[in-house]
Amino acid sequence: MSILNPMNNHILSTLSEYITTEILKQPNRSLAPDQPLISGGLIDSFSLVDLALFIENTFGVHIEDTELNAETFDTLHELSEIIQTRQS
Amino acid sequence: MQKHSIRCMSCLRLSKPGNHDQHNSSYHQATHTNSKQENPIPSMASNPTISHVVHNLYQQEPERIAITLLFSNQPDQNITYRRLIAGAAGYAKALSQAGIRPGEVVILILQHGTELIYSFFGAILQGAIPSIMPFLTEKLAPDEYRHSLEALFEITAPAAVITYPEFIEEVRVAAKGKKSIRAILVSNEVTSIADSMIAEFNGQYSSPRDIVLLQHSSGTTGLQKGVALSHEAVFNQLESYSKAIRLSKSDVIVSWLPLYHDMGLVAGFLMPILTQVRLILLSPFDWVRAPFRLMSAISKYKGTLTWQPNFAYNFCAQKIRSRDLEGVDLTSLRAVINCSEPMYWESHQMYLERFQPYGLRADALATSYAMAENVFGVTQGGIEKPVTIDHVNRQALSSQRVAKLSLEGEDALKMLSAGFPIENTQLRIIDSTGIDLPERHIGEIAIQSDCMLSGYYNRPDLTSRAFLDGWYLTGDLGYFANGELYVTGRKKDLIIVGGKNIYPQDLEKLASDVPGVYPGRVVAFGVYNQLLGTEEVVLIAEAQPIDTEARHKIADQIRTHVNRGSDIALRYIKIVDRAWLLKTSSGKIARQANRDKYLQEERHV
Numbered sequence: 001m002s003i004l005n006p007m008n009n010h011i012l013s014t015l016s017e018y019i020t021t022e023i024l025k026q027p028n029r030s031l032a033p034d035q036p037l038i039s040g041g042l043i044d045s046f047s048l049v050d051l052a053l054f055i056e057n058t059f060g061v062h063i064e065d066t067e068l069n070a071e072t073f074d075t076l077h078e079l080s081e082i083i084q085t086r087q088s
Numbered sequence: 089m090q091k092h093s094i095r096c097m098s099c100l101r102l103s104k105p106g107n108h109d110q111h112n113s114s115y116h117q118a119t120h121t122n123s124k125q126e127n128p129i130p131s132m133a134s135n136p137t138i139s140h141v142v143h144n145l146y147q148q149e150p151e152r153i154a155i156t157l158l159f160s161n162q163p164d165q166n167i168t169y170r171r172l173i174a175g176a177a178g179y180a181k182a183l184s185q186a187g188i189r190p191g192e193v194v195i196l197i198l199q200h201g202t203e204l205i206y207s208f209f210g211a212i213l214q215g216a217i218p219s220i221m222p223f224l225t226e227k228l229a230p231d232e233y234r235h236s237l238e239a240l241f242e243i244t245a246p247a248a249v250i251t252y253p254e255f256i257e258e259v260r261v262a263a264k265g266k267k268s269i270r271a272i273l274v275s276n277e278v279t280s281i282a283d284s285m286i287a288e289f290n291g292q293y294s295s296p297r298d299i300v301l302l303q304h305s306s307g308t309t310g311l312q313k314g315v316a317l318s319h320e321a322v323f324n325q326l327e328s329y330s331k332a333i334r335l336s337k338s339d340v341i342v343s344w345l346p347l348y349h350d351m352g353l354v355a356g357f358l359m360p361i362l363t364q365v366r367l368i369l370l371s372p373f374d375w376v377r378a379p380f381r382l383m384s385a386i387s388k389y390k391g392t393l394t395w396q397p398n399f400a401y402n403f404c405a406q407k408i409r410s411r412d413l414e415g416v417d418l419t420s421l422r423a424v425i426n427c428s429e430p431m432y433w434e435s436h437q438m439y440l441e442r443f444q445p446y447g448l449r450a451d452a453l454a455t456s457y458a459m460a461e462n463v464f465g466v467t468q469g470g471i472e473k474p475v476t477i478d479h480v481n482r483q484a485l486s487s488q489r490v491a492k493l494s495l496e497g498e499d500a501l502k503m504l505s506a507g508f509p510i511e512n513t514q515l516r517i518i519d520s521t522g523i524d525l526p527e528r529h530i531g532e533i534a535i536q537s538d539c540m541l542s543g544y545y546n547r548p549d550l551t552s553r554a555f556l557d558g559w560y561l562t563g564d565l566g567y568f569a570n571g572e573l574y575v576t577g578r579k580k581d582l583i584i585v586g587g588k589n590i591y592p593q594d595l596e597k598l599a600s601d602v603p604g605v606y607p608g609r610v611v612a613f614g615v616y617n618q619l620l621g622t623e624e625v626v627l628i629a630e631a632q633p634i635d636t637e638a639r640h641k642i643a644d645q646i647r648t649h650v651n652r653g654s655d656i657a658l659r660y661i662k663i664v665d666r667a668w669l670l671k672t673s674s675g676k677i678a679r680q681a682n683r684d685k686y687l688q689e690e691r692h693v
Contacts, residue, residue, distance in 0.1 A: 024647070025659055025660055026643070028640075029644070038226060038227060039226050039227060040227070040648055040652070041227040041228075041229075041647070041648050041650075041651030041652040041657070042647065042648070042651070043657075044227070044651065044656070045225075045227075045373075045376045045377070046376060046403070046586065047657070048376070048377055049376070049377060049378075049379065049403075049407045050407065053407065065160060065374070065377040065378035065381075066160045066161050068377040069226065070226045
């Protein structure tokens with residue numbers, strides 16, 4: 001799936017905005033699609049549930065609690081792929 | 089073999105303190121009156137050791153379930169006393185074969201699970217001293233973790249380390265040059281041993297005064313202060329604390345707490361196992377990703393008691409989906425005990441509103457003031473009667489250091505009582521010169537008990553500094569009212585995030601490593617967030633570049649470096665010009681003053 005896909009872009013920017021505003025408290029910064037979020041220490045374990053709830057409420061996609069780890073997704077790109085796959 | 093005596097525990101009620109004049113002194117001690125209780129837990133034999141008690145429990149009822157271990161996506165796993173001691177004896181034997189002697193320290197670097205449980209008791213059966221090191225999480229930078237390990241090895245001079253095969257290399261690197269370490273054991277090479285082999289172990293020669301375990305806070309600073317506890321201290325604590333919570337063998341304790349923390353290790357592990365109270369143990373890793381699993385476990389196993397830090401009340405109330413609570417029944421819960429960080433009435437209310445529809449009773453909300461230096465509990469509130477709420481005047485509390493009762497119509501601060509001191513633990517509230525303060529005056533909490541630490545391990549200097557005329561100075565601030573303790577804050581700069589003690593100097597040192605930051609010109613502190621029910625960490629660093637883009641980059645690097653080098657996630661990072669930070673007269677960065685300056689500035693933004 002291409003990063004240039006407009007649907008993907010929308011998901012990426014929505015996720016990025018949520019993470020920078022609500023988790024990092026730095027609304028003015030941007031996140032690269034391949035930046036490691038979990039292993040890079042940007043998203044701590046206490047914020048993972050929030051992220052899962054946000055994804056469910058925003059995209060209607062359920063992320064299992066057992067999937068909330070860097071192995072399942074560690075970047076915005078990987079996360080948006082999961083969302084798109086499950087939406088289709 | 090010592091016989092396990094069943095001494096009748098007839099004195100179970102903790103009543104209001106009497107027999108001493110509360111008006112002249114803030115010296116407080118629990119007294120108790122007689123009451124009967126069904127199914128009392130067996131009192132410990134005189135002069136017990138953990139090895140003896142575990143062995144006796146195994147002999148009495150080998151098939152009784154000690155622990156039910158819960159993991160996401162795995163069937164629940166029952167560990168009987170037979171399995172527990174057989175698993176532990178395997179580790180004891182392996183340690184013995186590796187030449188590890190009684191009294192030597194064994195560091196456990198294992199994730200939550202059977203290996204950790206068995207190796208912990210195995211070290212004790214061998215008469216050695218286990219110390220649990222939090223396991224490397226996926227966000228922690230291996231380099232920083234190695235520094236922590238080196239710091240721990242340096243100060244505790246362990247004889248052995250037990251870990252996973254894939255982690256052996258990491259341990260070898262950290263152990264380089266540490267002559268004390270004679271063995272690195274691999275968990276998968278240790279097997280449980282047969283019943284017939286269990287009788288003989290070196291731990292049976294341990295004496296009650298011997299150190300049985302070490303308990304650390306995290307970070308390079310926390311690791312310098314290993315709280316060394318004796319068998320005697322542990323059993324004295326269990327005796328007093330179990331009375332304070334009216335523990336009986338029909339109780340079921342449900343815990344998601346990590347075992348490297350005193351609340352998890354004592355309330356959610358040692359106490360139930362050593363008193364034959366069933367323990368349902370969840371993994372903290374699973375809980376933080378699916379807090380509903382705690383509720384499901386309570387419902388499924390009819391849990392009666394659970395402990396958690398204040399933030400978990402908010403976390404559970406806000407982050408559990410209703411569909412995950414379908415069919416959950418919490419009526420069995422008799423106490424949800426708030427402990428290990430400042431407690432807030434708002435958090436209790438939030439929790440009650442969310443879970444009352446599922447059967448949570450208002451009177452189940454309870455409180456405790458606890459610390460590893462007293463093994464665990466110091467006070468207990470909210471058992472058999474609701475937690476006392478003290479309505480105090482906000483202004484007098486902060487400006488006059490007095491908890492004045494608020495007047496009708498005033499916007500009062502609702503203080504949650506931490507309850508009464510447990511038996512054999514005495515409390516004082518003292519001023520900076522060590523003089524007792526009257527009721528409702530805020531001072532430092534000092535404690536004396538029959539379950540105090542033996543000392544900070546290999547740190548007699550820190551140990552002697554922690555005591556004043558035989559009283560342990562907690563560094564916490566509080567006041568007494570009607571015999572109950574209210575904790576209002578702390579003297580020291582410690583940050584408590586989600587129940588974890590974080591030393592700001594560790595975070596400051598990490599941030600100083602980042603290029604562009606003036607070394608040492610960094611300050612970290614906590615700011616309470618009512619929505620989260622805990623503190624958020626703010627870090628301010630003085631840095632060279634002035635343009636915004638470069639500053640963002642430095643802030644990013646600080647965030648990544650600190651988050652990966654510590655147990656917490658930084659929330660707010662502020663990059664400031666040279667000379668923004670205030671210093672004390674002795675030239676040190678003044679944390680409190682800089683915190684005030686930051687809050688003042690934020691208010692005006």
